[in-house]
Amino acid sequence: MRVAVLRLGHRPERDKRITTHVGLVARAFGAEEMLLAGRDEKLVAGLEDVAERWGGDFRVRSVLSWRGEARRWKDVGGKIVHLTMYGTPLSEAIGEIRLSEAVMVVVGAEKVPPEIYEMADWNVGVGNQPHSEVAALAVFLDRLWGGEELNREFEGRIEVVPSPRYKTVIERREDEG
Numbered sequence: 064m065r066v067a068v069l070r071l072g073h074r075p076e077r078d079k080r081i082t083t084h085v086g087l088v089a090r091a092f093g094a095e096e097m098l099l100a101g102r103d104e105k106l107v108a109g110l111e112d113v114a115e116r117w118g119g120d121f122r123v124r125s126v127l128s129w130r131g132e133a134r135r136w137k138d139v140g141g142k143i144v145h146l147t148m149y150g151t152p153l154s155e156a157i158g159e160i161r162l163s164e165a166v167m168v169v170v171g172a173e174k175v176p177p178e179i180y181e182m183a184d185w186n187v188g189v190g191n192q193p194h195s196e197v198a199a200l201a202v203f204l205d206r207l208w209g210g211e212e213l214n215r216e217f218e219g220r221i222e223v224v225p226s227p228r229y230k231t232v233i234e235r236r237e238d239e240g
């Protein structure tokens with residue numbers, strides 16, 4: 064299944080850190096791409112740098128029309144999941160969502176435009192309490208893949224050797240391939 068994450072409502076002066084975390088979680092938890100509604104070149108460059116050093120083929124794209132992107136996604140058969148505290152409980156929706164070939168997961172910042180509720184194939188609540196787009200995305204992706212995403216190999220230049228006590232990291236030079 065292909066998974067893209069659409070980040071709505073990013074305010075460059077306020078949301079840098081949390082939007083970066085949305086991108087890091089998207090990549091680490093198995094999404095192929097993050098679409099950022101609006102522009103923040105520094106943020107995009109920061110995430111691309113992580114992807115370049117830590118591996119995988121994650122991409123980040125600023126989009127000027129998120130509506131256009133969402134429509135095009137649906138036109139080619141993709142599904143849209145909007146994460147919202149008001150939505151259907153995750154445990155009720157996830158079985159059906161898993162049958163999709165491509166899923167765009169939408170997370171907001173403050174209030175999201177009301178039409179996203181209409182465009183979405185599923186409005187899904189990760190619980191029905193207010194929390195965070197970072198937490199909602201991580202739990203959603205983990206349930207989507209049943210935990211398998213955590214075992215994925217990224218084959219980056221930087222690699223952590225898991226250890227119960229020490230920080231062990233292998234860093235290959237760029238020319239080592």
Ligand SMILES: C[S@@+](CC[C@H](N)C(=O)[O-])C[C@H]1O[C@@H](n2cnc3c(N)ncnc32)[C@H](O)[C@@H]1O
Pocket residue numbers: 146147148149169170171172173174175187188189190191192193194195196197199
């Ligand atoms: C800080 S919350 C904004 C909550 C806001 N009251 C609203 O109208 O959605 C930012 C984003 O976190 C996500 N989020 C927060 N709590 C959630 C929950 N319980 N389930 C799913 N997503 C959630 C949603 O994507 C939301 O747009």
